[in-house]
Amino acid sequence: MRRKAPGRMKADDAKRAPRGARRPLLPWSLKRIAAALERAYGAPEEPISSDPLELILFENVVYLASDEKRRKAFSTLCSRVGTRPEAILAASEERLLEATSLGILPSHQALKLRAIASRAKGLDLGSIVGRGGREAVTALKAFPSLGEAGAERILLLSGAQALLALDSNGLRVLLRVGWGREDKDYTRTLRSVQDALKDQVGTDIPWLVRVHQVLRRHGQSTCRRSQPLCEGCALNRGCSFAAAGPKAETQRPGGPHLRARRARRRNAP
Numbered sequence: 001m002r003r004k005a006p007g008r009m010k011a012d013d014a015k016r017a018p019r020g021a022r023r024p025l026l027p028w029s030l031k032r033i034a035a036a037l038e039r040a041y042g043a044p045e046e047p048i049s050s051d052p053l054e055l056i057l058f059e060n061v062v063y064l065a066s067d068e069k070r071r072k073a074f075s076t077l078c079s080r081v082g083t084r085p086e087a088i089l090a091a092s093e094e095r096l097l098e099a100t101s102l103g104i105l106p107s108h109q110a111l112k113l114r115a116i117a118s119r120a121k122g123l124d125l126g127s128i129v130g131r132g133g134r135e136a137v138t139a140l141k142a143f144p145s146l147g148e149a150g151a152e153r154i155l156l157l158s159g160a161q162a163l164l165a166l167d168s169n170g171l172r173v174l175l176r177v178g179w180g181r182e183d184k185d186y187t188r189t190l191r192s193v194q195d196a197l198k199d200q201v202g203t204d205i206p207w208l209v210r211v212h213q214v215l216r217r218h219g220q221s222t223c224r225r226s227q228p229l230c231e232g233c234a235l236n237r238g239c240s241f242a243a244a245g246p247k248a249e250t251q252r253p254g255g256p257h258l259r260a261r262r263a264r265r266r267n268a269p
């Protein structure tokens with residue numbers, strides 16, 4: 001039996017399709033997505049550092065703060081304390097709070113900075129990360145707040161390994177465009193997107209860093225978790241979410257209906 005080509009409607013299907021139904025899309029390639037976003041936003045911002053320890057400190061210096069505040073907090077940490085483990089362990093709490101108080105729970109974040117410093121002290125983090133692979137991911141996951149996705153980000157941004165590292169913003173964009181499948185489990189969702197794109201990742205680390213940065217920016221500013229600004233979005237013509245129309249947001253796994261169901265379950269006697 002002949003199978004239909006994926007993602008394309010034949011003329012007969014189009015005739016049978018109900019009025020107003022939209023044609024399913026093949027998602028744009030990673031290269032095309034990244035190029036469209038770079039045209040829209042310009043060259044993405046460089047990561048704050050390529051040093052693994054500094055990248056870990058950057059992730060932890062503030063909790064729930066904008067990128068602008070995070071960068072400011074990190075720059076305060078660099079100028080007032082430094083980023084070497086010995087300097088952080090020797091710093092007074094007051095000094096650490098100068099940096100961490102740009103976000104919420106500043107004392108808690110100051111404790112995390114100390115925990116990071118004491119774990120990193122005596123560890124040749126550069127060599128461990130430089131070797132890449134599972135050993136590096138496991139070593140990185142032992143630091144506060146770094147799960148699988150965070151560890152992969154450190155590997156990419158430090159230039160150690162070419163991989164499609166994504167934060168939650170980038171992951172949301174690629175899912176909506178049509179790559180991978182959303183799952184209740186964040187890591188499984190991440191893996192499904194990475195698997196779907198594995199043949200497009202290549203080995204060009206600087207390009208993959210730009211992809212990470214520009215997807216993050218797009219997810220923060222346009223492809224927001226709720227009420228994405230699809231009209232005028234640079235990916236609109238190649239995005240399954242936009243093609244499915246406004247109802248898509250409430251029907252997707254993890255959308256408001258699922259959150260409401262989870263809340264009902266949580267509140268059940």
Ligand code: SF4
Nearest residue numbers: 223230233236239242
């Ligand atoms: S068209 Fe909408 S859903 Fe698709 S990438 Fe753009 S903002 Fe996100």
